[in-house]
Amino acid sequence: MPASPRRRQLLDAALHVLADEGLKGLTHRAVDRRAGLPEGSCSAYLRTRRALQAALAEDVADRLLGDVDRLADELATADEPDGVGAAIALFQRWLDRRELLVARLELTMAASRDPELAGLLADQRRRLVELVERIMTATGKEHSAARAEALVASYDGVLLAALLKPAAERGAFLARSLDLLGAGLAGGSGA
CATH class of the missing domain: 1.10.357.10 (Tetracycline Repressor, domain 2)
Structure with missing residues (x-):
């Protein structure tokens, strides 16, 4: 099942954060910034760091x-x-x-x-x-x-x-x- 447009936006941003900053730089806050979304957007879709890593x-x-x-x-x-x-x-x-x-x-x-x-x-x-x-x-x-x-x-x-x-x-x-x-x-x- 394809990701929703917002989840797709977050995963695209997370991909670039991970590629540019490494795993230590992959935070919900960094993904929100990269996606141009309000703080807390990424954690609303992917609650934990582990969930973010697994989804990515x-x-x-x-x-x-x-x-x-x-x-x-x-x-x-x-x-x-x-x-x-x-x-x-x-x-x-x-x-x-x-x-x-x-x-x-x-x-x-x-x-x-x-x-x-x-x-x-x-x-x-x-x-x-x-x-x-x-x-x-x-x-x-x-x-x-x-x-x-x-x-x-x-x-x-x-x-x-x-x-x-x-x-x-x-x-x-x-x-x-x-x-x-x-x-x-x-x-x-x-x-």
Whole structure:
């Protein structure tokens, strides 16, 4: 179910606060300021800090998983699916919206110390691995849950490394890295 316009406004503001100020800066007051809303607006929708973090984690994961799901659908219907090319284009779009990736990284680090958040992110990770396995099937690659999980972990590392590169170098870095991963982990044609 889509978020109400006000909740969407708050989650968008929270995303930017988290990306710009880190988890310590993610407060109800900071979200209200960023959203341009009166103090107390965020806490009316998300009572506790934990609720704010959980809602933001779900929102970030849903946005990213939605992109991957659309990619899987596109590749499943393509005459000659190009998984590497499609992944490069998707990752470049994500890098252009760096706040999503930075927020995901911040929340992932927080989950290493928070079992409840870890459980939420583990479920989302499982869904992502399933989508990647579906993409591998659509592109004719040798696949298994273990290969898909290794690709997801590798892609996470590539995205993190790409975030640290100057914008002008990201495209070439993504292409080179995903070609290497595609050849090594994704396996050959599944025939």
